[in-house]
Amino acid sequence: xxxxxxxxxxxxxxxxxxxxxxxxxxxxxxxxxxxxxxxxxxxxxxxxxxxxxxxxxxxxxxxxxxxxxxxxxxxxxxxxxxxxxxxxxxxxxxxxxxxxxxxxxxxxxxxxxxxxxxxxxxxxxxxxxxxxxxxxxxxxxxxxxxxxxxxxxxxxxxxxxxxxxxxxxxxxxxxxxxxxxxxxxxxxxxxxxxxxxxxxxxxxxxxxxxxxxxxxxxxxx
Numbered sequence: 001x002x003x004x005x006x007x008x009x010x011x012x013x014x015x016x017x018x019x020x021x022x023x024x025x026x027x028x029x030x031x032x033x034x035x036x037x038x039x040x041x042x043x044x045x046x047x048x049x050x051x052x053x054x055x056x057x058x059x060x061x062x063x064x065x066x067x068x069x070x071x072x073x074x075x076x077x078x079x080x081x082x083x084x085x086x087x088x089x090x091x092x093x094x095x096x097x098x099x100x101x102x103x104x105x106x107x108x109x110x111x112x113x114x115x116x117x118x119x120x121x122x123x124x125x126x127x128x129x130x131x132x133x134x135x136x137x138x139x140x141x142x143x144x145x146x147x148x149x150x151x152x153x154x155x156x157x158x159x160x161x162x163x164x165x166x167x168x169x170x171x172x173x174x175x176x177x178x179x180x181x182x183x184x185x186x187x188x189x190x191x192x193x194x195x196x197x198x199x200x201x202x203x204x205x206x207x208x209x210x211x212x213x214x215x216x217x218x219x220x221x
Contacts (some may be wrong), residue, residue, distance in 0.1 A: 024179045031183055035190050038154060042194055045150070046201055049143045051218050053209040059138045062203055069144075072203055078120035079199055082155075085113035086185075086192045093181040097174050103181075104169050111162050114155060121152050146199050147185045149192065158187050 020145070053060060061069040069075070086208040087109035125145070128134070133141040165184060168177035 011066055027179075028186075029185055033185060035187070039190070039194070042147075042150070042198075045143075045147060046197070049147070049201065050209060050216055052139055052143070054213045054218055055139075057139060059140050060206055061133070061140050061144065062205070065166070066131065068124070068131050068133050069203060074120060074124055074127070075199055075203065078117050078124070079195065081113045081117040081120060082192055082195055085110045085117065086188050088113060089181065089185055089188055093178065093185055096169065096178050096181065100169050100172070100174065100177075103177070104166060107162065107166055107169070111159060116161060118152055118155060119142045121148055124148070144202060147202065151195055151198060154194075155191055158184070158191065207216075 061064075061067050062071060062072070088106045091109065092103040094108035095106060125148075128141060128144070133144075135142055135145050163185060165177055165180040168180055
């Protein structure tokens with residue numbers, strides 16, 4: 001009879017959640033707030049870039065063979081590495097309980113793919129420098145360094161948290177590992193979406209910039 005008269009929702013309202021679940025909920029709430037801040041920052045920078053493209057001193061990076069983004073092949077390769085990293089971590093999350101050793105291996109390959117992405121981005125910076133497109137060479141180059149640098153920094157910070165999940169897996173703490181991987185997945189997939197938006201913006205044509213500027217309410221002479 002005591003079970004029938006229990007009111008579990010009252011216990012939840014009074015904060016009587018299990019410690020693990022309560023901890024995960026707090027961390028997830030904090031992560032969502034962080035992602036909202038990061039997303040707003042990138043959105044503001046992207047809108048600023050779109051507006052800046054409509055001024056007369058804007059020089060595209062994709063229109064002529066001598067420009068560094070005329071060949072988008074390196075960007076596509078880097079994108080493939082980042083998406084592969086997200087897929088590997090997702091599969092690792094599903095493999096935690098049935099195959100923890102497999103999950104560990106997938107995490108290692110996922111981190112390696114992310115590092116390949118960062119290395120590819122560094123090579124792009126080297127390409128820009130070799131073609132005399134430094135940070136102060138043009139407004140378009142400055143935005144490229146700013147946006148890709150910020151994205152790479154957030155990715156690098158995310159990699160610093162990977163060992164925590166790996167150690168939890170290695171110690172056999174499957175529930176803790178799943179919680180940490182779930183948080184990592186949210187952050188990692190978010191950065192992948194941010195990169196896809198940056199990729200599309202950085203390789204857009206002047207016509208696309210004009211259309212985007214019109215959507216933002218910027219008058220085009």
